[in-house]
Amino acid sequence: MIEKRLKYYLILPALIIFLGLAIYPLFFALRGSFFIWRYGMSAQFVGLKNYIDLFKSSFAWNALQNTIVYVVLAVFLELIIGLALAVLMNRELGFFRPIVRTALTIPMFVSPIVVGIIWRMIYNPHYGLFNWILGTRGFAPTGNEYALFFVVLADVWQWTPFMYVIILAALQSIPPEILEAGEIDGTTGWQKFIHITLPSISYAIVIALTLRFMDATKALDLIYTLTYGGPGGGTETIGFLIFRTAFNDLNIGSATSFAIIFTVVMGILITRFLGWLNRRFEIV
Amino acid sequence: MKRIIVLSLIVVSVLLIAIVPAFAAEKRFDGVTLKVFANSHDPMLKAVKWSIPVVKEKFGIDILMDEAPYGTQFDKAMSAFVAHTGQYDVIVGAHQWTGAWADGGYVIPLDDYIKNDPEFDPSIYVEKAYQINSEWKGKQYALPFNMEGRLMFYRKDIFEKEGFKVPTNRDEWLNIVQSINNNPEYKEKGIWGAVYMYATEQGISYPFETYFQMFDWNSVKTENGFWDENFQICIDKPKMVEAFQYWQDRLNDMPPGVESYNLPEAYQFYLDGKAAMTEVWPLTLYGMLLDPANADLRAKTGTADIAIGYPMSGGWGIFICADSKIQDAAWEYIKFMTNAENDLYFFKEFGKGPSVKATYTDESLKETYGDWLEGQSEAISKAVSYGKIATMSEFYGGNFAVITNQIMTGKLSAEEGVDKLIEELKGILERAGYPQK
Known part of the structure; x- marks a missing residue:
């Protein structure tokens, strides 16, 4: 009898912690989304008003649009460049290989806040490195309607190494016999890459894509220091808008309703995305 | 003889025990620790840091300082206020935060202190600075600390x-x-x-x-x-x-x-x-x-x-938190930090925006800051605050x-x-x- 119950007793501490730190705050936040709730003022029940306001808000739609562009573009570019770099670094480069391999990972270890500040300097229209490289003067990458693309560029600079590291590790785990067998069968380099290499590393690509997708959707720190969502909300993403609503405006109720919708939508998207990738690449 | 010596020693010891604390308690706030929440803006922060040994020496107050930049200070203070943690006794805050703090009852009106303290003279401050930092709904919630007009x-x-x-x-x-x-x-x-x-x-x-x-x-x-x-x-x-x-x-x-x-x-x-x-x-x-x-x-x-x-206008004041148990010491501190002598010193040493009239007319500043002080004084007299x-x-x-x-x-x-x-x-x-x- 005791042995039968023992398993429940053993999971009880973990269950209490999980309920206390994950489930309770989730329901607390859900409840908060039905109130006009500001720090220091009494909460007022408003039903679904926060959600309705959200759908009416041009700021929310603008942030959603920016987030979609940001995520799709950044993750896609990071994947392509990361893959290219990994394939390149998987070859014999002699003495330089360990140095270049290590150097390529450095941006990943810099705090996004610092990356934002550095890129703000790089993009300075009058003294920045960007204008110097282009040979232009007075071009403000983050001061126009294309600002979001230049924020994406900073993100790509920082997170391409993440893709590169994961894909490189996967490339190195491909058994050489498979590649040799392909060569014996007369495959060309391109055929080998498409039909042997890529399927062999697809699981790593799925993992890297998923992690980057989740991370990019909540982009905040880089934007905070690089553009603060400007100009005119042109680089404001959902993560930034939730942060601004909660911690600048102190509109906890509105921010919570936004965060809940965001979590649900992202949950559905990620589940479907993973499902599609799994089916497409026959990982499971 | 031996008994007399022992007795004398006991008497001297008792006397010492009684007298020493009496001397030590000379300072009004000995043993009091004041928790100050400063803003990271350099001139104001330097002034608060400067005050740590000075108020210990002058009033016996120990300062425990916390700091935050403009972007996070309001939200950090609100979290502490709402939870009534009693985390801060004194807070250096921007004037636009006055309404949120005053309406919530997180900072106290200073009117009773102002009325009952014979040493305090509000007429030393530039009127606009005193009003902007931070009068709210007819009550004074802070003493003006840093004042700037564009x-x-x-x-x-x-x-x-x-x-x-x-x-x-x-x-x-x-x-x-x-x-x-x-x-x-x-x-x-x-x-x-x-x-x-x-x-x-x-x-x-x-x-x-x-x-x-x-x-x-x-x-x-x-x-x-x-x-x-x-x-x-x-x-x-x-x-x-x-x-x-x-x-x-x-x-x-x-x-x-x-x-x-x-x-x-x-x-x-x-x-x-x-x-x-x-x-x-x-x-x-x-x-x-x-x-x-x-x-x-x-x-x-x-x-x-x-x-x-x-x-x-850009104005900063020093507030006393409602959860503070040592509000008298806090009043002494904010009065000291905003007095005429320190206003001049903080401007000269750290570049803090003056709030006291005398600083704007101080002869020692004329050569280096003459045109700036003149322009600044005029700007403040016309300055408009967005509200509180x-x-x-x-x-x-x-x-x-x-x-x-x-x-x-x-x-x-x-x-x-x-x-x-x-x-x-x-x-x-x-x-x-x-x-x-």
């Missing part, structure tokens, strides 16, 4: 060479800007007529400063031209549209890239001698100009009242600021943008507890 910096050498007079209105100002921009000699050198900031955080000020100047202050009783004394919107829409249109058009007269400019970029642009005029928070730029490396530019720089509006309602944080960094930026950068027309601003402001006022009729 100023225009201009290149005296260029003005003299071209025969320009310091502009006193926006038409004169624009003439100068366009004359310099169209002059091939300056074009060649990369010198622009003016560099003004158009990014969300700082760009918000210019159109409102212009609006403040155009607003008919006799038409309604209001502190900011946004809402009246009953917190009902009283915006003069045609004037606000005109002010915004003016600044939207001015983007064409600015150096490329100002849409991404905040203070650091504007300071640098001016310091590099690339602009004939700029309007910024003055203390930091003035401090930079006092650097020997900038001595040449300093000699060529003049400061003047802004030509294109009433300057916005409980939801001011939405006004500064929320949708309101984003819409302002959208109009300035031409994403929205002035007409459409001002309509949006009014709608947004209605929400801000309603959320602060003032339903709109």
